Amino acid sequence: MPHERLGLVMDESGVTSHPPRRRRRGRIALLLVVALVAGGGWLASRFLYDSLRTPRCTITAAGMTESFDPEQTGNAALITALSIKRDLPPRAATIALTTAYQESKILNITYGDRDSLGLFQQRPSQGWGTKEQILDPVYSTNKFYDALLKVEDYEHADITEIAQKVQRSGYPEAYRDHEGQGRVLASALSGHSPAGLTCRLAEATGAAKPAAVAKALATEMGVKQAEATGDVLTVTAPDQQTAWAVAHWSVARAAQFGATRVTIGERAWDREAGDDGWSEGAASTTVTVTLG
Known part of the structure; x- marks a missing residue:
């Protein structure tokens, strides 16, 4: 009886031990704690990843x-x-x-x-x-x-x-x-x-036609020197400041029009580059916008 009150069990050989059920409960509790910690870590890392993206x-x-x-x-x-x-x-x-x-x-x-x-x-x-x-x-x-x-x-x-x-x-x-x-x-x-704006965007799922982007540029900025070749729109600006305005406008509107790459001379913004921003190089008065 004393053994029972203490939660001990004596088998036929006289060996006293804790009940198997108590040990199983302890193992289950430990596994649950480990799972919760691991799950919390996964959720935290996923939240951090999503926030970064x-x-x-x-x-x-x-x-x-x-x-x-x-x-x-x-x-x-x-x-x-x-x-x-x-x-x-x-x-x-x-x-x-x-x-x-x-x-x-x-x-x-x-x-x-x-x-x-x-x-x-x-x-x-x-x-x-x-x-x-x-x-x-x-x-x-x-x-x-x-x-x-x-x-x-x-x-x-x-x-x-x-x-x-x-x-x-x-x-x-x-x-x-x-x-x-x-x-x-x-x-x-x-x-x-110059190079003051960069965007980290989701993958482009659709792209406007270069003609639609050229029309928006003309309507909003008054830029009319734009030529479309395939999926690329090439804009010739009167000076480098205007060229940077066109380039930044193109990046700022990339989510809407589906632009994947914008260049101004040797400098480039790539949608896939994430937070890397503009590449190094010499700028010019020519801007190209690649769609899709």
């Missing part, structure tokens, strides 16, 4: 580095390209991008405060246009620039004052918080910061 664009300019998702970067490229087409100073693109970041995180959203919509959260009830027009990024961006040009001394005045005069926002001080992001985006996407 998440599509992301990185922009470096003026000693600052910012990251955006491809949709934000593509919209930012469109906003900047339209400022180039309209021959506006870089400050105009900075103001527009800062405003779009504050209003929508540079996303063409279909909702907002009251009847606000789109990149700049413009309101049909305030005369910005119809819902369909405002949700057209080219239209809404041009309407923003139209309003901006009416603001006296917008190139030098405080960004909060300028944005407020254009937007009539309920939170005017918030614009200043995002001027850094706006300045970095404008600098790289306008070509002032």
Whole structure:
């Protein structure tokens, strides 16, 4: 009986031991702990791998580095390209991008405060246009620039004052918080910061025709010197700054158009290179965009 109370068992030979069931339970518990630890490690490593592979664009300019998702970067490229087409100073693109970041995180959203919509959260009830027009990024961006040009001394005045005069926002001080992001985006996407933009993207699953990319470049940036040969679009820019603007636009819109390689002279961005960015070499005024 004492042996039983202690959880011991005496067999016929007189040898005392722990019950087999207790040992099996211990082994099972140990195996469960090992499995949980191993499983947790696998989940952690998988999470880390997925986070490292998440599509992301990185922009470096003026000693600052910012990251955006491809949709934000593509919209930012469109906003900047339209400022180039309209021959506006870089400050105009900075103001527009800062405003779009504050209003929508540079996303063409279909909702907002009251009847606000789109990149700049413009309101049909305030005369910005119809819902369909405002949700057209080219239209809404041009309407923003139209309003901006009416603001006296917008190139030098405080960004909060300028944005407020254009937007009539309920939170005017918030614009200043995002001027850094706006300045970095404008600098790289306008070509002032060579090789300042690179994107890590998922594998291309479809590609637009070179003619469609050429049309978008003409509509957004006013670039018309583009020639399509097979799956490659070759753009001849008037100067190297414009060439970098075209190259960065092409990378920023690669997720949308399915570009797999962009070159500017000897320098190249490859979709498969991930975070490696632009290769070394001499730039030029010729940009090629390979699709698919």
